[in-house]
Amino acid sequence: MTSFEDFFVKCKCCEAFLIGKTPKTETVSQSALYSDGMIINDLIPLNPQKLVLCPACGYLFWLQQEDCLTAIAVEDEQKAYQWNSWRFFGCNLLDNKGRMALINHYWVALEKLNYIAVSQEIIIRKSLLWAYNDLYRDAGSWQFSDFLNGKISFNYWLSSKRFDQQGVELFNSEKERFIANLERLIYLLESSGTAEIAELAELYRELGDFGKASSLLQGVLRRTHFIGLLNRHVLEKNKNVFKVAG
Numbered sequence: 001m002t003s004f005e006d007f008f009v010k011c012k013c014c015e016a017f018l019i020g021k022t023p024k025t026e027t028v029s030q031s032a033l034y035s036d037g038m039i040i041n042d043l044i045p046l047n048p049q050k051l052v053l054c055p056a057c058g059y060l061f062w063l064q065q066e067d068c069l070t071a072i073a074v075e076d077e078q079k080a081y082q083w084n085s086w087r088f089f090g091c092n093l094l095d096n097k098g099r100m101a102l103i104n105h106y107w108v109a110l111e112k113l114n115y116i117a118v119s120q121e122i123i124i125r126k127s128l129l130w131a132y133n134d135l136y137r138d139a140g141s142w143q144f145s146d147f148l149n150g151k152i153s154f155n156y157w158l159s160s161k162r163f164d165q166q167g168v169e170l171f172n173s174e175k176e177r178f179i180a181n182l183e184r185l186i187y188l189l190e191s192s193g194t195a196e197i198a199e200l201a202e203l204y205r206e207l208g209d210f211g212k213a214s215s216l217l218q219g220v221l222r223r224t225h226f227i228g229l230l231n232r233h234v235l236e237k238n239k240n241v242f243k244v245a246g
């Protein structure tokens with residue numbers, strides 16, 4: 001089981017304290033890595049949150065490492081906002097409505113932030129890509145055979161199947177915005193020269209441009225486990241995010 005350490009950050013607008021948590025590296029085990037770069041451990045995404053919406057005043061700010069404190073006064077800690085009130089903008093990612101709400105928060109952030117550097121826009125758009133893929137990332141994790149093997153009840157299997165279907169439907173209904181985000185992310189990564197070839201190949205694959213993904217992969221000399229899997233999914237013309245390890 002992953003255990004966490006508290007940190008504290010003060011909202012620059014209203015000065016409210018927010019309590020955050022970082023996983024203790026030595027307790028992180030059984031992480032799952034996905035093709036889009038998302039890492040999940042014990043149902044919790046490990047990729048650190050960079051953008052925060054203050055739960056007290058609605059101010060949107062970047063979480064800078066140098067602003068994070070390891071301790072604050074006891075009276076401040078008692079009044080501080082808990083992690084679940086601002087983590088993922090307070091959205092419940094175990095619910096499809098919460099997953100959609102997170103997607104919308106990122107779109108609003110892109111509109112609302114007056115000036116953002118390319119590196120910051122890349123962070124938001126990658127987070128947006130992960131949020132979209134979260135709509136179906138764990139779909140099918142419970143199979144009918146799990147009910148037959150007595151791992152879950154029939155009702156649990158049925159409700160998880162409905163939940164998965166709803167997530168896929170929501171993802172499909174967002175296709176236009178999903179593609180717009182991917183195209184802009186690819187443009188930013190290519191023009192800033194900050195992307196790795198494999199990362200770009202993955203983004204083109206998710207876009208459905210298998211020809212471009214394939215030609216990029218031909219330029220990758222190190223044939224890792226990930227590259228092998230990526231190649232296979234490109235050949236199969238599969239656009240879906242997939243689990244790489246874990």
Ligand SMILES: [Zn+2]
Pocket residue numbers: 011012013014015016054055056057058059
């Ligand atoms: Zn605030």
